[in-house]
Amino acid sequence: MYNTITTELKDGILEITINRPDKLNALNQEVMKELALAIDEVYKNKDVKSALITGSGPKAFIAGADISEFLTLSPEQGAELAKRGHVIFQRIEDSHKPIAAAVNGFALGGGCELAMACHFRVASDNAKFGQPEVNLGIIPGYGGTQRLVQLVGKGKALELMMTADLIGAEEAHRLGLVNHVTTPAELLDKTRSILQKIHTKAPLAIAKVIKCVNNYFVYDINGFETEVEEFAGCFATQDLQEGASAFIEKRAAKFRGE
Template sequence: MNYSTLLTSLENHILTITINRPDKLNALNKTVMSELESAITEFESNPEAKAAIITGAGPKSFVAGADISEFVGLSSAEGMELARTGQNIFFRIENCSKPIMAAVNGFALGGGCELAMACHFRIASDAAKFGQPEINLGIMPGYGGTQRLVQLIGKGRAFEMLMTGNMIGATTALQYGLVNHVFNSEELLDKAKSILSLITTKAPLALSRIITAANAVFDQSRNGYNVEVEAFGECFNTEDMKEGTSAFLEKRKPVFKGK
């Protein structure tokens, strides 16, 4: 599928989704959000794609925020609808049945930080900057930022970032637990693909259930332990479980088929 604001490439079962508005620092407008949702749908339905990377075009920015020009003149009801739409798209990413990593190559601010946090995990270049500067515009995060930032770095640190609007660098983001690894800019995508290449060798059905169970930690309507028990039991009905245990006992590498 062709997109006007995204670049996509599939290599070795890894789909790379690049937000491609470098002249606007890859800001999220309505078109980007709509195409991002379509790309996630395409990713989920493509059996050849087993994992995905979301990154930004150009050397400066992952996503420098939402396109503020689209906020001007909105009513309260329209603002709420904008937030609901953004949250729903980011929920799709967070709950995708296949692993999605954010490779943060520069500014991840506002909606960009929210997008990165919606991914299952994040790595960053040493030039990356993270922040939720919405307070400087007289607004606040609306795409899940207040919720995920607290979950990822803790209440006190999240409040400071949300209330000051200050940015943090990659080293601090690593210290806070916002990102898993920091690499040189030149090696960021290669490192992302290396990590996902390992993950794509694992059992797809088990990976999907790990995502479901881990996300249940933050879903107050569900008992995460019960979700884990059910998901664990479901694994025993899969061919992958039989292959994995046989391979372990036979001292060979398993070949999983997602069945």
């Protein structure tokens, strides 16, 4: 079905692998189209409880965009390219099912932007992060100027984007860009274990948490009001009845997403 990515559904986790190791998994227009289709499956397939995005091979998660595609673009075409990227990455961020990035090796430019669009990030200890676009005379175009600020703060985000410096996994963890650092051999298992833990929780409540947290960053939405609305909505779900009953009865809850 795909030429530049692979997908595999295992234990409710749709594992999406960017599969261009000879190009360090660089994003081109075909990758973006296929990634969009894979994200559609996350939304639509009831057997998918969560997703994991990673890169093929030991060297790179995604080492950036395919720069060769930029040389012939007009400003209008550049705007369309950025808009398409924004739509795809926003669908990742807005997914009602958790999507994690398992970052192996270089996560640069569009690769760092893709990782930041995910709900959390686990990195191998050889990972490198950066937004080095100014080296090429451009700026991040897939949401990097916004999400990097959200994760590490304005001052550090500006420094990283203006210097084009790369940072290692431990520094990324210290800054809050990365949730966990592990070995390359343990990277996927660590990411899967977090997602599997989330699978045991109420899926409707997980979706509401994602919505409320994302709304914190939307300038014209009051996140506190969203929280009240989503909290109230929980009382119409069978999941709340099951969770509360299980707590009182001292047993494990069996949520059905209803």
